[in-house]
Amino acid sequence: MLRKATPEGGSGTGYIHFSYLRTIPGSKWYGHLAGPPVWLQCHTSNTTKPCLDWLSYGQRVCRRCFSGRPAVLMGYVPIYRASDGKPVIVIVYEPQFAVIEQIPTHAKIIVAREGGEYDSQFIRLSLEQTPKFQTTLRERQCAYDLTPNLLKLWKDPDIVECYRDASHTARMHAMIGGQTQVQPTPLGKRPAGKLAETEFRDAYADLQPTLPSATKPK
Ligand SMILES: [Zn+2]
Numbered sequence: 168m169l170r171k172a173t174p175e176g177g178s179g180t181g182y183i184h185f186s187y188l189r190t191i192p193g194s195k196w197y198g199h200l201a202g203p204p205v206w207l208q209c210h211t212s213n214t215t216k217p218c219l220d221w222l223s224y225g226q227r228v229c230r231r232c233f234s235g236r237p238a239v240l241m242g243y244v245p246i247y248r249a250s251d252g253k254p255v256i257v258i259v260y261e262p263q264f265a266v267i268e269q270i271p272t273h274a275k276i277i278v279a280r281e282g283g284e285y286d287s288q289f290i291r292l293s294l295e296q297t298p299k300f301q302t303t304l305r306e307r308q309c310a311y312d313l314t315p316n317l318l319k320l321w322k323d324p325d326i327v328e329c330y331r332d333a334s335h336t337a338r339m340h341a342m343i344g345g346q347t348q349v350q351p352t353p354l355g356k357r358p359a360g361k362l363a364e365t366e367f368r369d370a371y372a373d374l375q376p377t378l379p380s381a382t383k384p385k
Contacts, residue, residue, distance in 0.1 A: 198249050207241060241260055
């Protein structure tokens with residue numbers, strides 16, 4: 168029987184279930200940044216997923232690149248909604264990059280959307296920083312890494328493999344020593360290798376049957 172992860176993060180690794188939230192046009196709400204936004208080059212046709220060619224530094228062919236719509240820079244931002252503490256993901260685009268990258272984890276933010284149907288959501292640091300972020304939940308006390316959540320949401324074995332390769336490469340470089348130049352990872356500032364094995368296993372729980380064995384030599 169397949170191992171199942173629960174929304175409460177029964178795995179014990181601090182996994183938190185985040186769900187997408189689309190701000191209603193003309194409305195705004197408050198929240199606290201849960202961790203660093205994950206910026207990726209994504210194709211938005213049909214379903215939104217990262218460009219495989221970009222993600223793998225050109226090592227893999229991306230079928231979506233041939234669909235005619237080029238990949239665009241998108242940010243997946245993890246937020247705890249202030250009204251009820253619900254963990255949500257808000258998607259933002261390139262013009263927001265500079266603003267959001269300046270916001271520290273757990274800072275109070277405003278998420279808003281102008282009235283037009285095609286206006287996108289935007290995030291700003293709230294001028295009012297009280298009440299400060301408070302939690303008794305241990306997994307919320309540090310910056311949350313959204314990567315395992317995104318892998319689950321995308322449900323794409325090719326993307327999972329890509330991250331597994333990146334993690335493997337980063338670990339190899341770490342073992343060899345500091346002499347080797349590690350390429351910057353598309354995950355942003357943190358190297359993919361920081362994702363612990365257990366987190367990988369949990370993130371891939373639903374995808375395991377399509378993946379080669381973790382111990383298989385590459
Ligand atoms: Zn592509």
